[in-house]
Amino acid sequence: xxxxxxxxxxxxxxxxxxxxxxxxxxxxxxxxxxxxxxxxxxxxxxxxxxxxxxxxxxxxxxxxxxxxxxxxxxxxxxxxxxxxxxxxxxxxxxxxxxxxxxxxxxxxxxxxxxxxxxxxxxxxxx
Amino acid sequence: xxxxxxxxxxxxxxxxxxxxxxxxxxxxxxxxxxxxxxxxxxxxxxxxxxxxxxxxxxxxxxxxxxxxxxxxxxxxxxxxxxxxxxxxxxxxxxxxxxxxxxxxxxx
Numbered sequence: 001x002x003x004x005x006x007x008x009x010x011x012x013x014x015x016x017x018x019x020x021x022x023x024x025x026x027x028x029x030x031x032x033x034x035x036x037x038x039x040x041x042x043x044x045x046x047x048x049x050x051x052x053x054x055x056x057x058x059x060x061x062x063x064x065x066x067x068x069x070x071x072x073x074x075x076x077x078x079x080x081x082x083x084x085x086x087x088x089x090x091x092x093x094x095x096x097x098x099x100x101x102x103x104x105x106x107x108x109x110x111x112x113x114x115x116x117x118x119x120x121x122x123x124x125x126x
Numbered sequence: 127x128x129x130x131x132x133x134x135x136x137x138x139x140x141x142x143x144x145x146x147x148x149x150x151x152x153x154x155x156x157x158x159x160x161x162x163x164x165x166x167x168x169x170x171x172x173x174x175x176x177x178x179x180x181x182x183x184x185x186x187x188x189x190x191x192x193x194x195x196x197x198x199x200x201x202x203x204x205x206x207x208x209x210x211x212x213x214x215x216x217x218x219x220x221x222x223x224x225x226x227x228x229x230x231x232x233x
Contacts, residue, residue: 035222037170045162045170045213047222059220062127095169102176105157110176111217112160116169 002026002115004096009120016086016124022079022096022117030054030074033099035113036081038092038122046092049081050099063089086124093119128152128216132225138233143204147228149197149214158218161190161199164227165210173212174199204230 008020020036035050049060049070058070069082079096097113104110129152139145149159157177162170172181174190177197187202201208209232214225 044211044227045164045215045224047215047224050222061221100172100175102179104176110158110179111222112172112175112181112215113162113170114172114181116171119169 002098004098004115004117006094006096006117006120009094009122011123011125012086013126014087014124017082017084018086018122020081020083020094020096020120020122022081024077024079024098027098027115029072029077033101033111034072034079035097035099036070036079037095037097037113037116038090039095039119040089040092043092048094051079083122086122088124091122091124093121095119127221128155128219128223130214130216130223130225132212132214132228134228135226136229136231138231139204140233141204141206145201145204145208145230147199147212147214147230149192149199149225151195151197151216151218154194155216155218157193158216159190159192159197160215160217161188162213162215163208163210164213170213201230206232 003025005023036048051070067085071080096117098115100114101109131150159177161174164170178190211227211229
């Protein structure tokens with residue numbers, strides 16, 4: 001069964017740090033881009049970051065750039081999100097997701113997040 | 127960043143209704159547009175990719191169309207299991223963005 005399982009969420013004080021993990025199984029993890037997506041309480045989805053198969057390319061949403069670091073360990077089939085300088089507005093459920101890709105119409109690939117974890121909750125509060 | 131705007135933000139519909147949700151991009155994104163469905167307390171589910179391609183396993187009552195800046199998601203005959211929140215997402219730029227969501231409720 002294709003599966004993603006997040007862990008590492010919890011309560012942290014403003015300015016603190018947290019490291020999220022995502023364990024992948026049931027597919028060849030090293031063949032896919034991977035993403036983190038978050039959802040604040042009662043709010044919509046927000047893409048946070050993604051990482052290329054070999055870790056050579058990483059992209060970040062503006063509000064987390066410089067504070068969050070996405071990484072992966074293909075030998076362990078695991079994705080990570082190191083979150084530093086946390087703020088109250090980072091409070092959310094954090095999902096990891098697999099970035100499926102399909103050949104595009106001459107302008108690169110189409111991407112869509114086709115497998116999601118169940119999410120892990122991060123609460124930033126004093 | 128490319129801004130995605132969905133309309134309406136919410137709608138009430140009856141079982142059997144045809145429902146259309148609109149998504150507009152702040153600049154042309156060709157057809158690099160996905161649609162997701164999310165039910166309360168659950169992870170999102172990919173419905174449509176590349177604006178009009180149905181994801182494997184998704185029923186054909188869902189369809190997508192559009193290119194450039196204007197896109198639509200249509201549910202041909204709303205069923206009880208379709209009441210959820212729907213999000214569009216662009217993957218044209220390297221910084222992906224979602225619309226704010228459209229909540230489909232029971233009338």
